[in-house]
Amino acid sequence: MTKKDTETEEVIKQAAKHLFFVEGRFNATTQEIADAAGVNRTLLNYYFRSRNKLFELVLKDARFHFKKRMRFVFSLDLDFRSKMEQFIDVYLNEAITYPYLETYMVAQLNQQLIKHEIPLEHEVEVREDMDKFFKVIESEMEKGTIEKMAPIQFVWNLLSLLSFPIVMKPIYKRVMDLDDKAYFQLLEERKKIIMSMIFKKQV
Amino acid sequence: MTKKDTETEEVIKQAAKHLFFVEGRFNATTQEIADAAGVNRTLLNYYFRSRNKLFELVLKDARFHFKKRMRFVFSLDLDFRSKMEQFIDVYLNEAITYPYLETYMVAQLNQQLIKHEIPLEHEVEVREDMDKFFKVIESEMEKGTIEKMAPIQFVWNLLSLLSFPIVMKPIYKRVMDLDDKAYFQLLEERKKIIMSMIFKKQV
DNA sequence: ATGATGTTTGACATTTTTGTTAAACATAGC
DNA sequence: GCTATGTTTAACAAAAATGTCAAACATCAT
Structure with a gap:
């Protein structure tokens, strides 16, 4: 596990958090989240498997x-x-x-x-x-x-x-x-x- | 304009209202709304042109x-x-x-x-x-x-x-x-x- | 009964969104 | 430098959702 690993994962989570909890955009698409995080969209799948899993994780947090x-x-x-x-x-x-x-x-x-x-x-x-x-x-x-x-x-x-x-x-x-x-x-x-x-x- | 006209239109609007305001399902699909109203999905387009227009109308109401x-x-x-x-x-x-x-x-x-x-x-x-x-x-x-x-x-x-x-x-x-x-x-x-x-x- | 009017339907086309994969890339350890 | 590891990317496939259209249907006035 390199430094970048947790970094990107965290960046994505933070971006999602921001969209959901700060901007109230509850139905943001994966593309929007990726854009907000400044990363490639597929990385959401790489780190969280699916959009739903990401949602669940953020909610749990x-x-x-x-x-x-x-x-x-x-x-x-x-x-x-x-x-x-x-x-x-x-x-x-x-x-x-x-x-x-x-x-x-x-x-x-x-x-x-x-x-x-x-x-x-x-x-x-x-x-x-x-x-x-x-x-x-x-x-x-x-x-x-x-x-x-x-x-x-x-x-x-x-x-x-x-x-x-x-x-x-x-x-x-x-x-x-x-x-x-x-x-x-x-x-x-x-x-x-x-x-x-x-x-x-x-x- | 027959009786059925306003009826279906109203039924759809009520179904949407119910989904949004009673159940809190803010991102309901046209299919879900149609099902809830018990009508064919295309009727939403017939009466309201587009999903967005329906949303706007209900919000205005x-x-x-x-x-x-x-x-x-x-x-x-x-x-x-x-x-x-x-x-x-x-x-x-x-x-x-x-x-x-x-x-x-x-x-x-x-x-x-x-x-x-x-x-x-x-x-x-x-x-x-x-x-x-x-x-x-x-x-x-x-x-x-x-x-x-x-x-x-x-x-x-x-x-x-x-x-x-x-x-x-x-x-x-x-x-x-x-x-x-x-x-x-x-x-x-x-x-x-x-x-x-x-x-x-x-x- | 016929035709005019508006309504409903299913088949299809389009668009949007999500998920997968293989190849490119980076980097650390040898 | 080479390889093993994990990361990133673009191209593609699949799925989900929206929108269009022409044909079928119903109803009413003539």
Whole structure:
């Protein structure tokens, strides 16, 4: 295995990632991916056998990335409030670099579900992680730092407030006639707003 | 023009709509659409000339629908709070029947932007609508019913809290092992939660 | 019943996209 | 320099998807 080996393979994977998750071009052709990577199209077959295998690999990577992101919130030895602050920060930055990651995963999962190709895999693991997080949330609700509700509702609140403006970026940049800097500024402002929304208002 | 004319045309459009917006199959082939509509594939060409034209038409319809949905909030002669209540109700019901509508529109718009095929069209109109809504929001902020922030942030809060659980439905149904009824129940609960989140907490 | 009109169909042509293969190429070890 | 190894390329084959067309079909007015 020479140096070039992993290089080209990686270049292709990165190009695909960019097309899918940054540009949202979910049905990019092999030619488009090859062009974006600056390599011969047949190299996709050489390294990944088929278009599908490449797709699956990139998706698997994305899943792993996302899970890592989700787990980050637990890894820190901080009080709940600071953890949430950290999480929001990490999540927003990730989402800014890969705005279409979540949409892509949902689209993929959905199509697999329709075709009844049900990918179980780390399902159990995810559920365990979520249950753990639910426990934390419930204890915070007891403490009174956050409003009482079904834990999943809290998770949805948190993730939706973060994710929506990222996914909808092209629309809102356009309609509101903003440049990237202005948009980024709005997202910065947003961090505080989200914090104040998910925590109970101090009376 | 016989009865069958508009019938088949409509059947095809509905089938396409269903594939795109309900199942999330954004890159469905003409054959798949024809099968879903229960008609011969060539009829798509007969009625819509090309696959692309059909896509454009359905997207235009979707835009119109979405705009109507957005305008609904203004059409009622109610106080702000009740208007929001109505809006949430209508939006959630719409989103339940067409969960992929927004995602589809974003994906489409994004791809058009990348290819520099910039569809201006009713842009101005949308902006005017939004400005009007911004004015209302600002006046509510003055009154103190909602927290002070950039108006777009309020809009994002409202829409994200509504839209996310719909778009992510396949993932969460799966991970949390819920059936449609249970999921619907969570969405019902959600209406109140969203209301309490976007309005200032009574002290 | 006939013909005019619009609809539906299957056969075919074209285009687009993917996958394969053999030869050319590069490079490291001998 | 030569060979063994893995990499890259272009030419080709195969498959998938779209679009066209003429003939078959249905329906309605005359």
